[in-house]
Amino acid sequence: MPLITIEVADSVPVEKRLAYADAINAGLAEGLGMDVEDRFQVIHALPANHIIADPNYLGGERREVVFIRILMVRMYDNATKNRMYEAVARRLEAEGVRPDDVFIAVNENTLEDWYPGARGKRG
Amino acid sequence: MPLITIEVADSVPVEKRLAYADAINAGLAEGLGMDVEDRFQVIHALPANHIIADPNYLGGERREVVFIRILMVRMYDNATKNRMYEAVARRLEAEGVRPDDVFIAVNENTLEDWYPGARGKRG
Amino acid sequence: MPLITIEVADSVPVEKRLAYADAINAGLAEGLGMDVEDRFQVIHALPANHIIADPNYLGGERREVVFIRILMVRMYDNATKNRMYEAVARRLEAEGVRPDDVFIAVNENTLEDWYPGARGKRG
Numbered sequence: 001m002p003l004i005t006i007e008v009a010d011s012v013p014v015e016k017r018l019a020y021a022d023a024i025n026a027g028l029a030e031g032l033g034m035d036v037e038d039r040f041q042v043i044h045a046l047p048a049n050h051i052i053a054d055p056n057y058l059g060g061e062r063r064e065v066v067f068i069r070i071l072m073v074r075m076y077d078n079a080t081k082n083r084m085y086e087a088v089a090r091r092l093e094a095e096g097v098r099p100d101d102v103f104i105a106v107n108e109n110t111l112e113d114w115y116p117g118a119r120g121k122r123g
Numbered sequence: 124m125p126l127i128t129i130e131v132a133d134s135v136p137v138e139k140r141l142a143y144a145d146a147i148n149a150g151l152a153e154g155l156g157m158d159v160e161d162r163f164q165v166i167h168a169l170p171a172n173h174i175i176a177d178p179n180y181l182g183g184e185r186r187e188v189v190f191i192r193i194l195m196v197r198m199y200d201n202a203t204k205n206r207m208y209e210a211v212a213r214r215l216e217a218e219g220v221r222p223d224d225v226f227i228a229v230n231e232n233t234l235e236d237w238y239p240g241a242r243g244k245r246g
Numbered sequence: 247m248p249l250i251t252i253e254v255a256d257s258v259p260v261e262k263r264l265a266y267a268d269a270i271n272a273g274l275a276e277g278l279g280m281d282v283e284d285r286f287q288v289i290h291a292l293p294a295n296h297i298i299a300d301p302n303y304l305g306g307e308r309r310e311v312v313f314i315r316i317l318m319v320r321m322y323d324n325a326t327k328n329r330m331y332e333a334v335a336r337r338l339e340a341e342g343v344r345p346d347d348v349f350i351a352v353n354e355n356t357l358e359d360w361y362p363g364a365r366g367k368r369g
Contacts, residue, residue, distance in 0.1 A: 060365030085361035099364030106359035113229035115208035118222030119183030236352035241345030242306030
């Protein structure tokens with residue numbers, strides 16, 4: 001039941017944005033061992049100058065960053081998170097996103113913090 | 124001092140979006156015992172295909188999901204959270220949102236994590 | 247490696263929004279002792295009636311709130327956070343934002359929750 005927020009420049013065409021979302025979902029499924037059907041994502045397309053990232057801080061060379069925020073239950077160890085980051089970046093690269101432009105931030109909560117619809121059961 | 128993020132399809136008319144925000148506020152007040160004046164909400168209206176939710180995962184049948192993110196102080200037990208989820212879904216239903224289409228995710232912080240304006244005091 | 251979300255009315259001109267983002271970055275650098283290059287920000291410009299804040303709750307008088315969400319690593323004590331809030335509000339005031347209209351919410355994670363690009367190293 002992760003909830004994914006994707007913030008991307010609105011110069012990226014709609015079909016490409018949706019392909020990014022597919023790639024991110026596949027990366028989460030691969031990296032976390034998550035069901036591919038466990039898919040809840042929101043895409044925010046914003047003017048390029050409203051997405052601000054230092055080009056070189058911490059290493060690499062950023063040009064057009066895609067911010068990916070992941071809210072998920074606290075249950076994955078660091079090795080699993082690293083595997084997920086790598087899987088997301090690799091799959092986004094296949095869609096044309098430079099790996100330096102992938103920026104992921106995770107935020108964790110608990111199982112009781114989710115309400116997935118009236119008839120949904122918590123994962 | 125919860126901060127609420129509402130992500131809704133931009134096909135929902137503006138007045139309806141605002142009615143959803145009212146309903147969500149009333150649901151939080153009812154479910155958490157929160158003051159109705161303790162209201163801080165942001166509505167993001169997005170293209171329908173930018174709000175992605177698996178139609179059946181975990182049960183129910185989703186069609187046009189409204190994502191509701193709640194950032195609030197860690198102080199409510201699970202029974203209280205459940206009462207709030209139910210109150211929000213019930214009040215949104217009165218505005219025409221199917222209960223299966225209500226998706227809530229809570230995220231918690233502490234009282235010291237809020238700055239409610241220069242003359243605001245932390246709740 | 248904080249990630250900053252700025253939600254502001256779209257009636258604020260683009261150059262002003264960017265000036266707000268500069269001011270917020272400078273306030274974080276001053277208050278937290280953060281590098282100014284450690285800058286990752288997203289600006290969401292929204293219709294004014296989609297940014298909802300009670301005008302007087304908790305004190306002060308809100309008119310046109312700027313919501314600032316800060317996701318950062320859990321490592322700052324309360325005195326440091328307070329210094330940062332004050333620095334952000336002061337620097338925004340220099341750009342014309344009334345201090346009562348500054349609303350900040352912090353959310354914390356850990357160092358392992360960040361992936362700052364393929365060649366980025368965690369802060």
